[in-house]
Structure formats: C-alpha cells, structure tokens
Amino acid sequence: MGRLGALLLLLGALGALADICNIPEVDSSLVQSLGQRLLPWMDQLSLEHLNPSIYVGLRLSSVEASTKEAFYLHSLNSDLRHRITLAIRTAQEKVLKAQTPEGYFGNVYSTPLALQLLMTSPMPGAELGTACLNARAALLASLQDGAFQNALMISQLLPVLNHKSYVDLISPDCLAPRVTLEPATVTPSLMQVPEFIHVMLKVPSVWPPYRHSISVPAGSSLEEVLMKAQELGGFMYGTQASLSGPYLTSVMGKEVGEREFWQLIRAPDTPLQQGIADYRPKDGETIELRLVTW
DSSP: OOHHHHHHHHHHHHHHHHHHTOOOOOOHHHHHHHHHHHGGGGGOOSTTTOOHHHHHHHHTSSOOOTHHHHHHHHHHHHHHHHHHHHHHHHHHHHHHHTBOTTSOBSSTTTHHHHHHHHHTSOOOSHHHHHHHHHHHHHHHHHHHTTOOOOHHHHHHHHHHHTTOOGGGGSSOOTTSOOOOOOOOOOOOOOSOOOSEEEEEEEETTSSSOEEEEEEEETTOOHHHHHHHHHHHSSOOEEEEOOTTSOEEEEETTEEOOTTEEEEEEETTTEEOSSOTTTOOOOTTOEEEEEEEEO
C-alpha cells in the first residue's frame, strides 16, 4: 500500500470513529439545570474560588449567565495579570541574584535562557540593563573561546544573539530576511599538537579508589576518555541520554541514588560546566569523577 493509500485509510478510520463518537442531543432542561448550579459559584470572586473552567464551561454551552459572565471574565483577567506579574517578578529577582562576578546567570549554559526571560520582562531600573550587558559580554567571550559545542545550548543562545526570545514565536515575522546556512570549512591548525594526550582519571568515591593514566588521541572528548578506560579494563561506567547529551549515571557499578550525581572535576577542584561529550581534556590534566549529594 502506497503512502496515499495509507493516508486515505487513516482518514476513513478517523471518519468512522467520528460517527461512533456522535453524542445525541441532551434534554435542554437538563443542560439549563446544570448551568444554574454554576450561578452561585460565579458570585464567589475571592482569589481562592476564581476558576477559569467555570467561565469556559458556560461559554461553550447553550446557556448564558448574562452580565455575570463578563464580570467574571474581568475578575479572572485581573487575578491572572496579578499572578503572572508576581511570578515573572519573582523569577527575575532570582535570576539577578544568581549572577556571578564573571557576568553569568548561574553558569555560561544557563545564561541564554535567563537572558530570554529578562529581555521579555518589563523591569525598570538601571540594575537590569547593567546585568544584561555584563551577561552579554561574558557570553560573547565564552563563544569566542569555543565554549558552545552542545547543540541544545547553541539553540538557546541563537535567539539571544538575534535579540529575540521564545516569546517571538507567538507572532513571528515570517518575511524577515534570513541567511542560508552553508557547511563550515575547517582550516587545519598551524599549531603543533601532540598526536596523543595523557589524562589522569580518578574515582575516589568507590573502594578501592580508581586512578589511572589514559592515553587518547588529541582532541578527544571526556566521554572518549571514559570509553578508552573501559576498554583497558578495571573501569566501567553507564550513561543516560538527555537533551543536553549523555548524563553519567554510574561509575564502577555505583549508581546515583536519590539527590546524588556524578560531578566532573578538573584537578585540583574546578567543577566542569560541560558534559562528558562536550568537554575535551588537555594533555596532562587530571579529571576526577566525584559522587556528590545535593
């Protein structure tokens, strides 16, 4: 069966289902009595009793509550403006408090989404403008240093660099000119780099502690270091796929428990901000896999 035949069969099946799920007309007096039960609830306009379902249910029925409907909708809108504004203001304050001395909101990879929030949220004062300028400068510096290699992180940064946020999807400018992407050309580096690098891999959170020097080709990711260590024997690990890349779930048979995670540490004590698939160790580095409780 071709694709067209399959599509026609599917549409026919949906049509048959529509005939089966045809609800007969209900006695109008029954509908009216149900609507009458909602009327007392429309007089309860305190915040804890306001419910959009009451208004929507009446609007989608054959009965009406006359002027009460308009007044109830006005109350809902007033309460919803209030709640959204409060939620946005609270989120803004938390984001601004999380700004680091370097300018990031949390870290380099959480900053693009934080900026999207701040860009679309009205908040008077010079503090917001200064915070955003510092974050933008920090992002550009990280971008030039090659920090953004993960596809998900790049997708969150692109709108910010184009002065847009996810809110712009509500009414997109479909006629705005866009540049057609072409594959990037890779220029061979003139710098002399070693053909192989040596990375010291440590796991002190297990017994006996693991410590071994792993030799991998230059430019390998940390994930490739772990794979090589597992090939050599005496080391084992497990991962789980996520939108941000593989997430380390077990090391040496030790699974993460509740409120635990395997933290990636560059010696002596610098937590890595990239995941195992994105971070590329340098020759002579020591990487520690540390089980942390939060």
